[in-house]
Amino acid sequence: MATTKEVQIRKVVFGSEHPAALCSSLIGATTSQLVEEAKMILQKKPDVLEWRADFFADLAKLDAVLATATSLREVIGDTVLLFTIRSVQEGGQPISLTIAEQEELISRLIETELIDLLDIELASEFIGMDLLKQLSAKHHVKWIVSTHDFKKTPSFDQMIEFLQAGQAAGADLVKLAVMPQSSQDVLTLLSVTNEASAKLDIPVITMSMGKLGVSTRLIGDQFGSAMTFAVGHQASAPGQVPIEVIKDIQHYTS
Numbered sequence: 001m002a003t004t005k006e007v008q009i010r011k012v013v014f015g016s017e018h019p020a021a022l023c024s025s026l027i028g029a030t031t032s033q034l035v036e037e038a039k040m041i042l043q044k045k046p047d048v049l050e051w052r053a054d055f056f057a058d059l060a061k062l063d064a065v066l067a068t069a070t071s072l073r074e075v076i077g078d079t080v081l082l083f084t085i086r087s088v089q090e091g092g093q094p095i096s097l098t099i100a101e102q103e104e105l106i107s108r109l110i111e112t113e114l115i116d117l118l119d120i121e122l123a124s125e126f127i128g129m130d131l132l133k134q135l136s137a138k139h140h141v142k143w144i145v146s147t148h149d150f151k152k153t154p155s156f157d158q159m160i161e162f163l164q165a166g167q168a169a170g171a172d173l174v175k176l177a178v179m180p181q182s183s184q185d186v187l188t189l190l191s192v193t194n195e196a197s198a199k200l201d202i203p204v205i206t207m208s209m210g211k212l213g214v215s216t217r218l219i220g221d222q223f224g225s226a227m228t229f230a231v232g233h234q235a236s237a238p239g240q241v242p243i244e245v246i247k248d249i250q251h252y253t254s
């Protein structure tokens, strides 16, 4: 019989029509904050927890990162763990690590098999992408290749290109988060989701951020988005709504 984790991974990685997988971010700066956050959020039963490691104060210390991943795994059990270092250019926190140091840290973390999913930005300047992909495959870590635009919503064609390029870069899932400036932008993002989820071979995750884009977080799965980010403890991006709200809506839409 499949374990809970296998079922969750299948739902997240291979997509399920409805409802979207529910992901909440951990943005603590210390191990104890992260562990407390995880405990609190787990009561709300998310499918995925995202460790936004760019918020972690000791990101430059490999031992601290590995110890924290171990502590988190002890607390979260079978829940799917996504590891993300979001760059400043794409809405993340400033960090002191160079690109090479980040690559090294991520490689060591993959080898521990403590994480299930890894966020890799499409625009990432990692040098050893092929090696990293091979290492990930060896240790069963799946990739979400992501693109974020916190200022605007690119054109329909550009957004389709981002998603296609993510697939070509070796993604197991692709993600696109953009900022709408009008309700038309929200419609365009939903059209992109509809088209890309039908045409690509991998699950697509999309969201329109901010207040204007909230609807995409609530009903994006009806247009083909495989995952939605919701607040468990604190928001990690503008426009996220509480897990409870998403669960209520999913009750009526799936």
Ligand SMILES: O=C1C[C@@](O)(C(=O)O)C[C@@H](O)[C@@H]1O
Pocket: 025, 050, 052, 084, 086, 119, 146, 148, 175, 177, 207, 209, 229, 236, 237, 238, 240
């Ligand atoms: O890529 C995403 C999506 C997100 O930016 C959002 O808009 O919900 C939140 C981030 O933490 C995550 O890494």
